[in-house]
Amino acid sequence: YCAKYNVDKQKNKRYFLMLSRVDLISRVYINGKKVGSHIGSYTPFEFDVTNHLEKGKNTIAIFVYDKSGAVDGNRLITQVGPNYMQANENRFKHPGGIDDVPILEARNPQYIQDVFVKTSTRLNEIEVEFELNRNLSASNQKVSFEVFKWPNGEKVDLKIPNVKRSSIKNDINTIKTKWDNAALWSPDHPNLYVLRTTLKTDSGTDVIETRFGFREFWIDGKTFMLNGVPTKLRGESHYHLFRQGVDFHREVFKMHKKLFESNACRVHAFMPHPDIFSGADEAGILIVNQSAVWSVNGQLYARGGDELLDNLEREYEAWVKRDRNSPSVVIWDIENEMLRFDFDLHLPWISKLPDFVKKHDDTRPINLSGAGWFSPNQDMVSLHMQDHYARIMNDWKTKDNKPLITGEFWVGARADQRLPSAPEITTVHERYVEEALAYERNILEMRYFDISGFMPFRISILGLKQRPHSLEGYEFTPPNTLEKARRTDDVIIKLRHALQPVTTFFWPREKYCDANQPFQRELVICNDSETKDQFEVHWKWDGQEPSTEVIEMAPGEQRKINIKAVAPKTATSMIALVKKKEKIISADTISIHPIQQKKTKSTQSIRVFDDAELANKLLAAGYKATTNKIIPNAKEKVLWVIPEHASNRALEALKGDILNYLNEGGNILCLKQEQQNLCCSVLNIINFEET
Numbered sequence: 001y002c003a004k005y006n007v008d009k010q011k012n013k014r015y016f017l018m019l020s021r022v023d024l025i026s027r028v029y030i031n032g033k034k035v036g037s038h039i040g041s042y043t044p045f046e047f048d049v050t051n052h053l054e055k056g057k058n059t060i061a062i063f064v065y066d067k068s069g070a071v072d073g074n075r076l077i078t079q080v081g082p083n084y085m086q087a088n089e090n091r092f093k094h095p096g097g098i099d100d101v102p103i104l105e106a107r108n109p110q111y112i113q114d115v116f117v118k119t120s121t122r123l124n125e126i127e128v129e130f131e132l133n134r135n136l137s138a139s140n141q142k143v144s145f146e147v148f149k150w151p152n153g154e155k156v157d158l159k160i161p162n163v164k165r166s167s168i169k170n171d172i173n174t175i176k177t178k179w180d181n182a183a184l185w186s187p188d189h190p191n192l193y194v195l196r197t198t199l200k201t202d203s204g205t206d207v208i209e210t211r212f213g214f215r216e217f218w219i220d221g222k223t224f225m226l227n228g229v230p231t232k233l234r235g236e237s238h239y240h241l242f243r244q245g246v247d248f249h250r251e252v253f254k255m256h257k258k259l260f261e262s263n264a265c266r267v268h269a270f271m272p273h274p275d276i277f278s279g280a281d282e283a284g285i286l287i288v289n290q291s292a293v294w295s296v297n298g299q300l301y302a303r304g305g306d307e308l309l310d311n312l313e314r315e316y317e318a319w320v321k322r323d324r325n326s327p328s329v330v331i332w333d334i335e336n337e338m339l340r341f342d343f344d345l346h347l348p349w350i351s352k353l354p355d356f357v358k359k360h361d362d363t364r365p366i367n368l369s370g371a372g373w374f375s376p377n378q379d380m381v382s383l384h385m386q387d388h389y390a391r392i393m394n395d396w397k398t399k400d401n402k403p404l405i406t407g408e409f410w411v412g413a414r415a416d417q418r419l420p421s422a423p424e425i426t427t428v429h430e431r432y433v434e435e436a437l438a439y440e441r442n443i444l445e446m447r448y449f450d451i452s453g454f455m456p457f458r459i460s461i462l463g464l465k466q467r468p469h470s471l472e473g474y475e476f477t478p479p480n481t482l483e484k485a486r487r488t489d490d491v492i493i494k495l496r497h498a499l500q501p502v503t504t505f506f507w508p509r510e511k512y513c514d515a516n517q518p519f520q521r522e523l524v525i526c527n528d529s530e531t532k533d534q535f536e537v538h539w540k541w542d543g544q545e546p547s548t549e550v551i552e553m554a555p556g557e558q559r560k561i562n563i564k565a566v567a568p569k570t571a572t573s574m575i576a577l578v579k580k581k582e583k584i585i586s587a588d589t590i591s592i593h594p595i596q597q598k599k600t601k602s603t604q605s606i607r608v609f610d611d612a613e614l615a616n617k618l619l620a621a622g623y624k625a626t627t628n629k630i631i632p633n634a635k636e637k638v639l640w641v642i643p644e645h646a647s648n649r650a651l652e653a654l655k656g657d658i659l660n661y662l663n664e665g666g667n668i669l670c671l672k673q674e675q676q677n678l679c680c681s682v683l684n685i686i687n688f689e690e691t
Helices: 248-258 277-284 295-302 305-323 343-350 353-358 389-399 428-450 461-462 487-498 614-622 646-651 655-663 680-684
Strands: 001-007 014-020 023-032 033-039 044-048 056-063 104-109 112-120 125-132 142-150 174-180 192-201 204-212 215-219 225-226 229-231 233-239 263-267 286-288 329-336 366-369 382-386 404-407 454-455 502-506 512-516 518-527 532-541 545-551 559-564 572-580 585-597 606-607 623-627 639-642 667-670
Touching: 014 023, 033 044, 033 487, 044 305, 056 329, 112 192, 112 204, 112 366, 112 461, 125 192, 125 646, 174 646, 204 366, 233 286, 233 461, 248 277, 248 487, 263 454, 277 286, 295 343, 305 329, 329 353, 353 366, 353 404, 366 382, 389 404, 389 428, 428 454, 428 487, 428 502, 487 585, 502 532, 502 572, 512 655, 518 532, 518 545, 518 572, 545 559, 572 646, 606 614, 614 623, 646 655, 655 667
Parallel strands: 233 263, 233 454, 263 286, 286 329, 329 366, 382 404, 404 454, 502 585, 512 585, 606 623, 606 639, 639 667
Antiparallel strands: 001 056, 014 044, 014 104, 023 033, 023 056, 112 125, 125 174, 142 192, 192 204, 215 225, 225 229, 502 518, 518 559, 532 545, 532 572, 572 585
């Protein structure tokens, strides 16, 4: 890239070429002479070009080598996001180029290099860290601070002490002051301020304005706390919209809040443009901010060595300093699924990454996406794509004392894994409805166990007919097509029911029961809003008078009402409503189908696939039951049972034999699976819930 510029160069100014998101290796030349080079695709960097510029015409050239430059033989030397790299590759189609606007900036010899605003609701305190460039030779230096409301610019009556020359260090400087009446930032109230930092010296005045929100996010045992309020992370785990500008992202996040009533989002694998976080600041969305270290290139990263770590340390510093003043960013997510797939190989170098972040921000917790349990010192537990969430969540609830976030589940990979226990579907719309049911059922189970965050992979892809896009770029005007892109209510309502802050649901959600027998369910009410409220709860059998209870619930509180009755003789529904000031804010309906008689005889021979516990239960009930890993012969006339939570991998290995067994007339009973077996796409199996 090359361009010519006229520069009115002044003797008392320093000139900096500011670049950002240059993908991946860049070298800068001015008037034919090399100024400097940089490795890394995602973060800002700059060069002092004062001594290279001439007064008048100048030629600035930037050479850029795309992401394939990150491969050195059989190793990676920096992060590359979700790009599949190959060892020893010479040239492949990889992204590259300049993804942001280069800026040539003139500064005084003494200038403000960085400002970090820390706020604490527990201390009612604002702390400002600032750093000047290393030139402290000037006399009469003074740093002053003013705070303004955003966006109206009204000055805040807050006195932050000035800092004079004698107190300024050649390092990070810190100033603190009490602030008792700040308007707090939260998803419901995204209040923002601007700190104006002014440096006055004999050589001139330098001003930096830093937008921030007064809020504090921390961990208390298993609970995320925002401004002292227990907070669940409810939202999408996959945000891949780039380049469209602050206004665009703000409107998309507002749409997410309106459609799904979500409060959180993870930006995934790209270390994206800061406009996303500015949009989230204004919309009120809690952001999990993820690096571009992703497991698809695990072997190449593992061989990266010190050169990889040195480059990551530099880019992590720029990443953290760039985004740490955004109140929406509440968690640093430093890698994606490296430890999940090859723990022993990656732990030695991955374990160094948290310090790269903490060195520059000690106010936010750190996550490793999909890593599970890996260290007694980890801040939280993150799980991806598990087969047996119920068992894991029960163990977490009874044994652990750290927050648990589930992400990247059920949707986002092969479709035959993502519709567990679904009936046959004949239209695309039916598929989306079934997918929404899967989201609803499984997120409600997560809320039943009261976990700390539930962030499925692609809510927006399921809830919207097309991804929002903008043709206006940085001159964006919110289009009226965003709302038109939503899917029908039978999809949206299910997603909203699962994610909304105050919700109610029956548990368990199984629809079959024995007719005229004792019947029991729990009615669960969750208040994951920001306020303490009183609610009126109603529940009933369809066509009967409701039972009513008035309850008062604090933020983060969950109530369970035990419902005991006699099961009906015929199919009916259970209905629940939660009202707030006469307005229905949540509702749930489940169908109940009583079973009149047994479907099998005790003389039926049953073969259970690799589950001795289930076989013993069937034996105790009077059935002829055995268990092993062998597929029966169709001529044996046995019922072959696939137990709950069967192993995907084991059944996938037997896929061809299972299909032959069915073609020869064999019978299969597949009990409920949390994640549908890989082999199910080619099998015509009997589903237990439909039997």
